[in-house]
């Protein structure tokens with residue numbers, strides 16, 4: 554049996570004997586794991602003997618398992634003290650088609666996500682919900698360290714109950730957002746272009762800001778949202794590409810010139826263009842454009858200002874999204 558060593562137990566200093574290894578999970582393959590459909594049970598070989606346990610699962614999961622022959626699984630120890638078996642199923646992903654339709658998605662602080670097709674998830678309501686979580690947590694933490702013994706105990710108990718609630722809210726919302734985007738992409742036969750956000754924290758943290766502001770900007774799970782988009786994309790045959798976000802929020806989507814961005818609005822500084830509008834809307838359209846240029850078989854075509862070279866045409870013809 555293979556045991557995963559948890560992080561906490563790896564911290565033993567050099568030379569000292571490790572006291573114990575806390576088992577958290579182990580992987581099973583075709584030899585050590587078997588799914589018995591007739592009995593709705595799994596058979597796992599452990600160090601001692603072979604263990605057979607019946608499956609307690611929802612009808613949704615039973616439907617997924619029906620007729621399958623899974624050959625690998627992971628046995629995990631949950632926080633609640635029970636052991637759970639994660640059964641891995643393989644399925645064929647639909648092939649992605651080359652397409653020139655694109656949906657650009659702008660991740661932001663004011664709005665969680667804005668698409669170039671006009672869908673948006675406003676940050677306001679989300680901000681209020683999360684501020685509430687934060688307020689409750691702060692007050693409980695104060696009580697858990699001060700006050701009488703029984704108050705402290707009660708506060709700790711409530712904190713434990715609430716832990717994970719904000720995280721679950723966040724992933725619930727990320728599931729919703731990614732599902733809506735992928736569904737639209739599938740219906741319109743588009744691919745999805747997102748920003749490669751490695752480093753969004755550095756970018757948004759450049760200016761000195763208050764503690765509350767920092768908490769808000771740092772803690773949205775954009776990485777999770779991108780991961781959800783990518784795996785749902787694979788499932789539905791929608792391609793999701795990540796582009797370099799440099800200048801996407803400062804460039805004008807009509808003429809590619811650098812413009813002025815002030816909080817909510819964007820103003821193009823090119824006198825021939827002069828586009829004015831919503832900054833996030835412009836950002837998502839820029840992301841769509843960059844994605845399109847990256848994803849074309851011919852290679853990049855974002856070379857020069859289309860207004861200068863094709864002055865007679867309307868600048869809006871290049872926005873295909």
Ligand SMILES: [Zn+2]
Pocket residue numbers: 805806807808809810821822823826827828
């Ligand atoms: Zn412009």
